[in-house]
Amino acid sequence: xxxxxxxxxxxxxxxxxxxxxxxxxxxxxxxxxxxxxxxxxxxxxxxxxxxxxxxxxxxxxxxxxxxxxxxxxxxxxxxxxxxxxxxxxxxxxxxxxxxxxxxxxxxxxxxxxxxxxxxxxxxxxxxxxxxxxxxxxxxxxxxxxxxxxxxxxxxxxxxxxxxxxxxxxxxxxxxxxxxxxxxxxxxxxxxxxxxxxxxxxxxxxxxxxxxxxxxxxxxxxxxxxxxxxxxxxxxxxxxxxxxxxxxxxxxxxxxxxxxxxxxxxxxxxxxxxxxxxxxxxxxxxxxxxxxxxxxxxxxxxxxxxxxxxxxxxxxxxxxxxxxxxxxxxxxxxxxxxxxxxxxxxxxxxxxxxxxxxxxxxxxxxxxxxxxxxxxxxxxxxxxxxxxxxxxxxxxxxxxxxxxxxxxxxxxxxxxxxxxxxxxxxxxxxxxxxxxxxxxxxxxxxxxxxxxxxxxxxxxxxxxxxxxxxxxx
Numbered sequence: 468x469x470x471x472x473x474x475x476x477x478x479x480x481x482x483x484x485x486x487x488x489x490x491x492x493x494x495x496x497x498x499x500x501x502x503x504x505x506x507x508x509x510x511x512x513x514x515x516x517x518x519x520x521x522x523x524x525x526x527x528x529x530x531x532x533x534x535x536x537x538x539x540x541x542x543x544x545x546x547x548x549x550x551x552x553x554x555x556x557x558x559x560x561x562x563x564x565x566x567x568x569x570x571x572x573x574x575x576x577x578x579x580x581x582x583x584x585x586x587x588x589x590x591x592x593x594x595x596x597x598x599x600x601x602x603x604x605x606x607x608x609x610x611x612x613x614x615x616x617x618x619x620x621x622x623x624x625x626x627x628x629x630x631x632x633x634x635x636x637x638x639x640x641x642x643x644x645x646x647x648x649x650x651x652x653x654x655x656x657x658x659x660x661x662x663x664x665x666x667x668x669x670x671x672x673x674x675x676x677x678x679x680x681x682x683x684x685x686x687x688x689x690x691x692x693x694x695x696x697x698x699x700x701x702x703x704x705x706x707x708x709x710x711x712x713x714x715x716x717x718x719x720x721x722x723x724x725x726x727x728x729x730x731x732x733x734x735x736x737x738x739x740x741x742x743x744x745x746x747x748x749x750x751x752x753x754x755x756x757x758x759x760x761x762x763x764x765x766x767x768x769x770x771x772x773x774x775x776x777x778x779x780x781x782x783x784x785x786x787x788x789x790x791x792x793x794x795x796x797x798x799x800x801x802x803x804x805x806x807x808x809x810x811x812x813x814x815x816x817x818x819x820x821x822x823x824x825x826x827x828x829x830x831x832x833x834x835x836x837x838x839x840x841x842x843x844x845x846x847x848x849x850x851x852x853x854x855x856x857x858x859x860x861x862x863x864x865x866x867x868x869x870x871x872x873x874x875x876x877x878x879x880x881x882x883x884x885x886x887x888x889x890x891x892x893x894x895x896x897x898x899x900x901x902x903x904x905x906x907x908x909x910x911x912x913x914x915x916x917x918x919x920x921x922x923x924x925x926x927x928x929x930x931x932x933x934x935x936x937x938x939x
Contacts, residue, residue, distance in 0.1 A: 468583035472513050475521055477570050478549075479511040480590040487555040499596025500558055502613055507555040508539075508566050508590075515572065515584070518544030524569040524576045525554055529561035531591045536567060536578045558594060560602075562613050562771060565591045595673055601768060603637050607705060609740070610640065611769035614673040617665040618770045627651075627658040627764040635764075642708045642740055645757035645765045654687050654723075657695055659745050661685040662768045667730055676735050676775035682713070683728040684743045689762070692719030698744040699729040700756050703736035705769045710742060710756035716749065733772055740769045 469475065485495035486505045493507060500506050514521045521544040528534035542552045558564070569577055572584040579587050595614025600621055604611040612618035624640055626633035633653020639646050650656065666672070667679040674680065688695045697717045702708035713729045720727065733739065742756065744765045750758035757765040 469515075472549075474513075474515050475570055475572055475584045475586055476513045477510065477523075477568055477586045477588045478513060479509075480566065480568055480588060481509040482506055482566055482590060482592045483509065485555075487553055491553060493553060499615075500592060500594050501597065501599075501615075502558055502560045502594055504558050505555060506558050507553055508568075509551060509553050510568050512544060512550050512552065512570060514544035514547050514550050516547050518547045518550060520573050522571055522574075522576075523552060524571070524578070524580075526567040526569070526578055527556060527559075528565045528567070529559040531563045531565035534565055534567075538576070539566075541576050560613075562594055563591060564594055565589050595771065597671060603640075604769065607642060607769055608637075608640070609642055609705075609767040609769055611705075612664075612771060614771045614773060616671050616673060617663065618674075618768060620662045620766075620768050622661075624662060624766045624768075625658075625660045626653055627656075630656065630658070633658060640766045641742070641757065642702070642705060642767050642769075643755050643757075645755055646759065647765065648759070648761040648763045650761035651689075656687075656689050657745050657747055657762045657764055658687045659684060659743055659764045659766045660687060660724075662741065662743055662766060664741055664768060664770055673773050674733060674770055675773045676733050678733050679730055680733060681728055681730050682741050682743070683726060684745075686719070686725055686727065686743075686745050688719035688722050688725050689747065690722050692722045692725065694747055695719040696746050696749050697727050698742075698746075698752060698756070699731075700742040700744070701731055701734075702740045702742070703734045705738045705740040708740055712756070735775070737772055737774065738769060739772050740767050742767045 482500065483493065483495050484498050484500045484504060484506050485493065487507050488494055493509070496505075508525060510523060510525070512521070512523060522541055523544070524541045525539040526536040527539050528536050539556055540554050542554065544550050545552070567578060567587065567589045569580055569587045570585060571577070571580040572582050574580050574582055574585070593614060597615055598617045598619065599612040599615030600619055601610035601612045601623060603609070603623055610620045610623045623636055626635040626638075628635060628638055628647035628649040630649055631652040635647065635658075661684070663683045663685075664674075665681050665683070666674065667681050682699055684697065684699075686697065695718070697719065699713040699717075700710040701713060702710050713731045717727055717729075719725055742765065744752060744757050745763065746758040747760050747762035750760055750763065752758050757763075
């Protein structure tokens with residue numbers, strides 16, 4: 468009931484990291500809203516008449532997906548017309564939180580009153596950003612960080628098992644059945660003391676799929692360190708970890724306190740984990756990716772990762788079969804094994820490419836020993852493709868014109884028609900949209916329904932880049 472800006476309404480809600488002064492003035496921190504920090508909510512209202520009959524009930528939920536509203540305060544309009552109220556609060560744990568304002572004419576405090584002049588609105592906000600300090604997650608069995616640009620285990624991993632003078636808190640701090648060795652003494656024998664994950668580019672944004680990150684482990688190596696080794700792993704799903712080793716096994720660079728690190732690119736997954744396995748001697752990590760020696764230590768650190776906007780918006784349903792585990796901000800397109808058996812027609816690639824040509828120009832039929840059948844060039848499409856073979860034109864951008872001959876004569880074993888990473892190819896789908904304005908759905912339909920054997924594609928704002936994949 469009523470009229471706009473005559474009767475009650477909520478016009479704006481803002482949540483800001485910071486606090487309020489003793490007289491209620493805002494003091495923004497200029498940083499991120501973080502767990503355990505302070506924040507304040509600002510509400511712009513329109514109050515009826517003198518405002519004396521209008522009241523704003525403020526609530527907070529630490530989980531926006533399943534809200535359990537906790538009362539912050541109730542504030543009566545300080546006057547009529549446009550008014551601004553504020554309230555500061557301690558930020559609880561929770562990656563995605565929400566505030567609610569229930570604005571009512573008379574009545575009693577409520578999360579959702581039903582008066583004819585009442586208004587109620589929610590604002591969802593993310594908690595995280597900037598450097599994060601891990602806290603132990605009992606459900607996972609390891610330290611965990613919320614969204615941020617770094618994750619530091621601080622003292623949660625310090626020590627190993629039950630060794631003398633160095634019992635590890637919440638040991639073994641691993642996501643599966645790994646256990647620590649209990650031989651030796653603290654800072655005489657081996658231990659992992661801390662794990663830190665940071666963005667490799669040093670930027671302040673939250674971890675996001677496709678970001679390159681650095682894992683740094685602070686460890687204690689026995690004697691000269693020549694008998695101690697370190698493995699690094701990552702898992703894209705901390706709840707059901709499948710561990711992938713990062714690089715080759717390292718040897719301690721020296722004795723006593725040492726720092727070792729590895730870089731990797733965050734795959735798809737909202738809650739990921741990294742693992743460091745420190746061992747005396749070069750042991751076998753087994754299926755659980757952790758050694759079991761008496762001086763060995765294995766620790767995990769769980770990190771929160773935001774989705775890549777492009778990849779998330781363009782995910783394709785599985786067509787069966789596996790896919791290459793390529794670490795990049797990419798969209799996976801499943802490989803159709805029948806593509807290698809279907810007859811394919813070559814499309815124009817700034818000139819003609821003869822199917823079956825080898826690097827030396829000779830005819831290449833059948834398969835090489837141990838390699839399996841060679842696959843068709845990515846420029847081939849099946850007759851079932853949504854556009855005809857003459858409907859697509861791969862053309863070089865000006866910056867890559869000097870490489871035209873190299874591209875058009877690329878070996879046919881290459882699964883994606885591309886060149887070195889310094890070169891870029893643009894795709895013009897004729898008759899559909901002008902250059903650089905190809906609709907994403909049209910592109911996906913083309914790629915998804917053709918039998919080209921395309922493996923991966925990275926989509927930019929105006930250019931589609933195809934990477935060279937040399938093997939299945």
